[in-house]
Amino acid sequence: MKRIGVFFVFLALASALQAQVPSKKQDIALFSLSSGDPSVPRALMEGVDAQIKQTLLTIGRFNVLGLAFRLDNLRLKDFVAKLKLIKEQSSPPNTGIQFGEQFLTLDEYNKIAGSFLVVIPRVTGFQVIRRPNNVHEADIETTFTILRGSDLSPIPGGFIQLRTQGFDRYPQKAAEMALQEMIPLLTFDLRKVPQFQITSGVLDVGFETAKIELGRNLGIMVGDEYSLRKDVTEDGVDKQKEVGLIIVRKVNDTSSDAFIAYGNPFVGETVHEIPRLGVDVEPYVNLVHRFTSDGDAYNLSVGIQSVYNRGFWDVKPLFGIEVPLILDVSNVLWLPFYSYLGAEFYPLRLGRFDLTVSAALAGGGAYILVDTSQFLGSNSQPFYWTHIGARAEAKAQFLFSRDAKIAAMVGGAAYLGLLDAYVGKSSFFKSSFQL
8 A cells, every 4th residue: 555645643742740759669558449329220330449549550650559439419519528527636546437328437537637639439420321233332421530648638639520421232342341341531530640650760761771760560561651851940840841752662660771863961861751552553644556457546544543552562462443435336335444353563773763663464345235135145144244355564654742653654564355256346355465
């Protein structure tokens, strides 16, 4: 595939607020997931509790102290206000604390009082509806309130609201899928909270490499990004300006090795974490030259490719979908596409520039939005798998800012056609080799 243009890689954006996190882990008091809606299954919430706790543990920056207490019908504002009054008393309580029909044990209170942060998750919206074809859709809204353990005051950015969906034949399974969908979003949003971000220091600098403080002990992962900043004055206002970017390529127990994308770090300099979702999303346009049994043809294709980079360095998983804009079809309303899954390899990195090659297995499909019974009889249906194949590409890309790249790519693909009944309708359905 000859890409006659360039495309932009829109990286997941997030503000990188400065927040020093000490090398010694602090404690987080984590309440159990609660809901004032009795229609939310308790067994479902209990299952999600473990996933939320594991998410906080995986981030690696805190010791998680789980609490069995659920707020359920209690108002969060009233609950926090009562706890504040108790904390302000001259002597701590010596028994559990009653909140309506519920009791907060003394052990749970001590965990809250001695923690650095307090996290309170709640299901604030829950709906399961039945869609056509006997499919249930679950829509769930979950909030996470993060307070300082010292005085139970809110922290900047300490309110997270997530809306997720799940689909399944069974309503319980749809709700489970919706809550499970919350976990990767929660990881990303927590890393945007200043108290969850890492500020580290440069220990050593080499040719295009830098060693920074902290490693597995604070949850740093391969692919994590850190900015270099300097103090500037603009229009009489003192501020920090980003002047460099380093990317973690190897994680040790108490330190990490990073690749210098741009900038000039020095020993002792402070670097600041840039929270990312961990996926680079790349929209693109292709000019495709197709070789089929009927001869050559050209078409444009538009696609989107996702490259997973958090936790990966030299080899990264990728997934993509591409829609060929083939116009030789008649009397058929349809949507053809190719999907592919593979890996991207990085044989060369040089500052802002890198060269990659990728290989992927691919499949083709089409939604055909007309009556197909005249071609396929009783086997007619709206969706068909049309091809199996493979593709390989080489890509040169340049990082022109912290959050965007520009790139050009060439490659080839081979597809075996599976739907002979439609071959006469469009050259898309034929077996082909593409450049």
